[in-house]
Amino acid sequence: MNDTIAAIATPPGKGGIGIIRISGPNTLKIARIVLGSQPKQRLAIFSNFSNASGEIIDQGVAIFFKSPHSFTGEDVLELQGHGGSVIMDRLLKTVIEQGARVAQPGEFSQRAFLNGKIDLSQAEAVSDLINASSEEAAKSAVRSLQGAFSERIHSLLQKLTHLRMLIEAAIDFSEEEIDFIDTLSIRKELKELLAQIGEVKKGTRQGVLLQEGLQIVIAGEPNTGKSSLLNKLTNRESAIVTDIPGTTRDVIRESIQIDGLPVHIVDTAGIRSTSNAIEQEGIRRAKEVISTADLVLLMQDATRPNEVPIYFDKPTIIIQNKIDLLVEKSSSKEIESGFLIRLSVKTEDGLDLLKYHVKQFAGYRAEEGQFIARRRHIDALVRCEEFILKTLQQVEVRAGFELLAEELLWAQNSLSEITGKFTNEDLLDRIFMTFCIGK
């Protein structure tokens, strides 16, 4: 237990207070930076929470517990902020930058047990929790891996694995007279990898890729009530609502919170065939935006039951609006690519149902929200980038292949948090599938 862990210890965003808990050897150092001063033991203080550049992120109560008189038995710091999930996440990010890593589900309790702070029956409860939570975290991680972000990660991983395979083969099978790879190609591959990572970090042109929170796109035919829905969810008049079909020309973006879950909603132009050039442009942009979405809300008019839903390549909630005109109650049912909800934006009957499903989709419960999973991924990516940079440096000083292999091994290991372990056996498998290696 020689590293420092941190996590948001309260279920995100029920308004009110959010607690970040930090445990481990770097806790005191982190405390000094975030609080701006050395905290006294077991004294609740009201303080600003700042990042390394002195920027104030939040304010709240901080308590420092010195080892061994703490929950885990290590140095522990609790930061009670009240900014809601997005701010909590920013605070967590600062903490991590100062020398912690995101805790695995149940890890605090594990440390508490291993340091003799809780007993077996409590620990058994922890076992169940660990299992359930890690499944949840795994599900959450998987869900957050949908979308453009995950595609980028997968492609990165493929490239990295391929390079590793060639270098490892060049070491172990140098007698086979196969030209696996040369220094020039290695340099090229590494630079491409770095460029790819850079791209992922920067996000797409629209910059939506790595925003924390759920990316939702509202799509559908004109005049189905998309803009009205957006306005209801944001409690503001952001989109232009008129009766004329095709009024929303631009892509409107809003960032809101649905019960504390940060959501970035994009309202698109109505999708229909049109000769109107402005509309066409809007539609083109809409399709681009949908490609970066985590979830699509497809609006339809419930009063026209013969509509054929357009399926996108994304999880979708089909919303059939205007049931108030049919004197019907709101309902939801599961369908192939997601859910179908019948509601009325006007009367707000079914809006809660919609919010519930959106939160469900985000895997939003227990200790991990989707955006936390992304935070971990970003961490892993940054670490991976460091190792790939190091590899490139080594290539420049003409270091041996075994050193390149070593750096790339560490690079891949840092991604294994996201992608699962890739073992030596897996690597050997790859080599043998690709090359004819004799005995």
Added chain:
Amino acid sequence: MGAIRYDLIIIGGGHAGTEAALAAARMQIKCLLLTHNIETIGQTSCNPAIGGIGKTQLVKEVDALDGVMATAADRAGIQFRVLNSSKGPAVWATRAQVDRVLYKAIIRDFVENQENLFLFQQAVDKLLIEKDRVIGVVTQSGIVFHAEAIVLTTGTFLGGKIHIGGQNHQGGRSGDPASLKLASYLRELPFRTGRLKTGTPPRIDGRTVNYSKLREQPGDTPCPIMSYLGSVEQHPRQVSCYLTYTNQKTHHIVQQGLMTSPMYSGEISSVGPRYCPSIEDKIVRFSHRDSHQIFLEPEGLQTYEIYPNGISTSLSYEVQEELVHSIEGLENCHITRPGYAIEYDFFDPRDLKPSLETKAISGLFFAGQINGTTGYEEAAAQGLIAGINAALKIKEKEALILRRDQAGVSVLIDDLVTRGTEEPYRMFTGRFEYRLFLRQDNADIRLCEIGRKLGVVGEARWRSFCEKQEAIEKEKQRLKSYWVQPNSTAALQFAKHYQKPLEREYTIIDLLGRPEVDYETLAKIGVLENPIPRKEVVEQINIQAQYHGYLIRQQKEIERLQHYELAKIPDNINYELIKGLSNEVRQKLIEIRPKTINQASRIPGMTPAAVSILLIHIKQPVV
């Protein structure tokens, strides 16, 4: 017949058996080596070569523990090369082509001159087991030998079946009978068994080879040495190997004759390995290649036989002849022995403890090819460990179980007992997660002292090792405080040679850390005065400096994992009682019965969550 008592019996006199017997004998255990034929002790059945990438590590470890393989390689080696010499030291591999006859004679010499070691020529038919403990063996003629422990190292002999094309016959090796009685006896014991296969190429009469168009591959200059105690003076006369290639015609012949191979006709259904051991595999799986290289390796100084490395095969003899004659240089050659594939029984190594003792029967150790490995080096390393642990068992001491960062042989054993194997397991450096630690140059640093404490390393080796270590440490200390000032003559010489000025003072050790800098050059250009002449000391200093940063990083990682390595799992843990484990994980744990948390984490299918749960559970008092 009266029973004669020994402490330890070793069954099988191959690479594993001889190292096992010699090791235990060095530890003052009274050993009996049983072999069906004393003339075949130390025989190299296949490729007459010792060492290779990933394999030399094992040879050096055997050497560091005072085993004989490396010394025999030095005294019988007729061509030496260092593989991967263009890459860094961590992946260098000294490889020796050996004179088959000489090698065998040297091994036999060691065996016959070892105190506490006795030979007996008889095949073994069955073991004597009482209450799940071995107590002895019964030979072919009904002779009974008693012992406290037994090491089984029968190689490819158990149920051995040789295939040449559609013809097959029983045999442990070409010219040697299979062990059938013993095989059927062992199959009755509570071990999981399977069948593996390996193969060998036809041998060729070198007088009938046309070398005129072939590329020569002489040994390296200066001539490499295999053993830490070895010297070039020990080497017999050196020879060259030659290179040739298969071609389209060869491939066509193989394609046409494919059905004569029992592997491809379906007669043998054992799982094929991931790599391509036979020429037919190469041609079938990688049909887009229009040639494969073949090394013509001389088998000895007193014979004309050549070993064509690269055309291992089980095709019918007619096809073999045709394909050989289609190869450049071999158009008119005479084949002295046909190539063949051999199927044999092996035992699932997951039934073994990390000490190589079987879980089911106390005092019974398995080592070598019967555990599913391939290669002399892999066999020898296992044999040595099994011999040591059998001796320790007899002395009622704890077994020697090395960590994965300490030795290649422990990676091998750990892989086998934790993951099992479905194909003949051979060593690659890619299997070492601590590749920079497990080098061929530092096996003695890693293992000599451990071996000395166990009593398996003798006086001569120990003295030589200590003396070398002292010399290394002394020189390192000197270099750590040997400063090169920025404007000194030495600094100027450095700048001139390396095209890089020294902007501040550096120690020699600092400078050696740069990849382009080495000790000999520093001495030559006048930066380093009073260089020491001993090559092996200089080599260590170079290598340690080169990898310094990496080794520190790996060391930190090792220490971090030690935490889990030290978390031992009690022998009598009841996995049924642990809540929170999935059925799949629970089954695996019950099957493998890992000894430490770290080993548990390496079982295929183990999840981090399950490891957490195990960690919590073992903190409780014994259930």
